[in-house]
Amino acid sequence: MAPPPKGPPARKKLLCMCSLSLCLTYVCYSLMGGPGALRSPLAPQGTPSPSGSPPPPPPPPGSPVAALRRPSPLRLRTSSPPPPAVSAGTAPSSASSSPAEPETPGTTTTGSSPATAAAAAAAGRQLDRLAESPGGAGGIAAAASSSSAAALAARTEAAGSAGASSSEGWTVTPDYGEKRLPQALIIGVKKGGTRALLEALRAHPDVRAVGTEPHFFDRNYDQGLDWYRDLMPKTLEGQLTMEKTPSYFVTNEAPKRIHSMAKETKLVVVVRDPVTRAISDYTQTLSKKPEIPTFEVLAFKNRTLGLIDASWSAIRIGIYALHLESWLQYFPLSQIHFVSGEQLITDPAGEMGKVQDFLGLQRVISEKHFHFNKTKGFPCLKKPEESSPPRCLGKSKGRPHPQIDRDVILRLRKFYKPFNVMFYQMTGQDFQWEQEEGEK
The missing domain is CATH 3.40.50.300 (P-loop containing nucleotide triphosphate hydrolases)
Structure with missing residues (x-):
């Protein structure tokens, strides 16, 4: 009479039970932690998106999308307000021609109207969507041009509305x-x-x-x-x-x-x-x-x-x-x-x-x-x-x-x-x- 087959060693059973326990614990922890908690603990923890979905993968280095990509939608910074409007025919100074820097999310543009601020933000969001979508590099140049125009309009209006008339009512x-x-x-x-x-x-x-x-x-x-x-x-x-x-x-x-x-x-x-x-x-x-x-x-x-x-x-x-x-x-x-x-x-x-x-x-x-x-x-x-x-x-x-x-x-x-x-x-x-x- 043949002997009964030997079962798996006790050590293997113990390892399997420990692994299963850790997996169950992590799943429970993730469910209790809310949106964004399912990310790997070793992944960089950035600001979660409003929808709770993970961010799209970054574009390959050196690609046109990577060159235009910004960490947040294009907005006017509040720490260094936009320069005043320049009359037609004048060349922009180096300060006014530099690209706008992103501001902290949730802040508003100083001196600009809601319409121009919304236009600049919308242009920035459009640029982000094109950068994130596969095959969207073909429309990046046009979107960047539109975004720059909206940002310039916001800078110009902010400069024009941020002042007071002189004693002679002129400047x-x-x-x-x-x-x-x-x-x-x-x-x-x-x-x-x-x-x-x-x-x-x-x-x-x-x-x-x-x-x-x-x-x-x-x-x-x-x-x-x-x-x-x-x-x-x-x-x-x-x-x-x-x-x-x-x-x-x-x-x-x-x-x-x-x-x-x-x-x-x-x-x-x-x-x-x-x-x-x-x-x-x-x-x-x-x-x-x-x-x-x-x-x-x-x-x-x-x-x-x-x-x-x-x-x-x-x-x-x-x-x-x-x-x-x-x-x-x-x-x-x-x-x-x-x-x-x-x-x-x-x-x-x-x-x-x-x-x-x-x-x-x-x-x-x-x-x-x-x-x-x-x-x-x-x-x-x-x-x-x-x-x-x-x-x-x-x-x-x-x-x-x-x-x-x-x-x-x-x-x-x-x-x-x-x-x-x-x-x-x-x-x-x-x-x-x-x-x-x-x-x-």
Whole structure:
């Protein structure tokens, strides 16, 4: 009689039971853990998808799909907001042309409307679907182009809606970016046309400027550079920060102080016929103090002898050569640009073109930004893309001048003539201010 067959060894039975127990335990643990728990414990644990399904396998390295694949749908980041819109015909800066970075899921785009944010997100989702689907590489290029266009639209709208109008109701100042010390200053001169120049520059998308006059380098220097920087508007990388205070040009300490802040600072000076400038200066003071003496009384130490009172500020400011000597001790002439106050009225686009070149800006401000106001006698700014009426400077600009005795004007021209000639020699420009009325 044959012996009964031997069963499996006891050790094999034990191993089988242990394996079965571990499998049952893992299945129970997975069922209790919810969606996503069935993944291998050694697999990378990312953010689970809303549907609970595992993510698609990554595309092969080096494929077009892998190059366009992003870890999350294309959205605008909130840590570095989009730059302001650039007018038609301008080349985008390196900052604006860089690809958008994904934001944290669940955040919203700062400054953009729901419509544009949704468009950018939808474009990103479309790109993801094409990247994940097999054989979808053929439509990747078109989807990427559509996505980029949607993202650019969102960036443009965000920039346009993230600001507030200036005191003159013209420029947009962003509420994002960083506050920086100015790289360019309008330093003078009073009643030369500095406000008109500043407002025209503030219409440029790459310029951000303080609307009021800080008077830091002449009156508030003891407040410190941190105080001064805090007055500046926030700017993005590549944008120019500016301010204007016309009294800097005639302040002896200003050149040294500005040089100590940044020796590369660019300086803009708006100069005007010193006789006309003096009368305009007096007219402004007269509007505030009607009781002051007449222009003729203030302009002369002794009218009978024809002695001009050069200590009167209205006269002294116009001695441009005297003040320029102080600036040339600290700054080369190549860092100082002189704007003709007369040309700023008769040919604003031409003067603005030169200023933009000096500041290293694209020539965005052109003829289409100006409209000559016959009542005021000077150009007003307008937004070319809108049908709204032009915005002119306030009532304090373009006041009618009082009638000044012709003999006084001729004596003043004789006084200024040698200083004007010296100024022409120092700057290499000839403004022809020494000519008498009727000779121009």
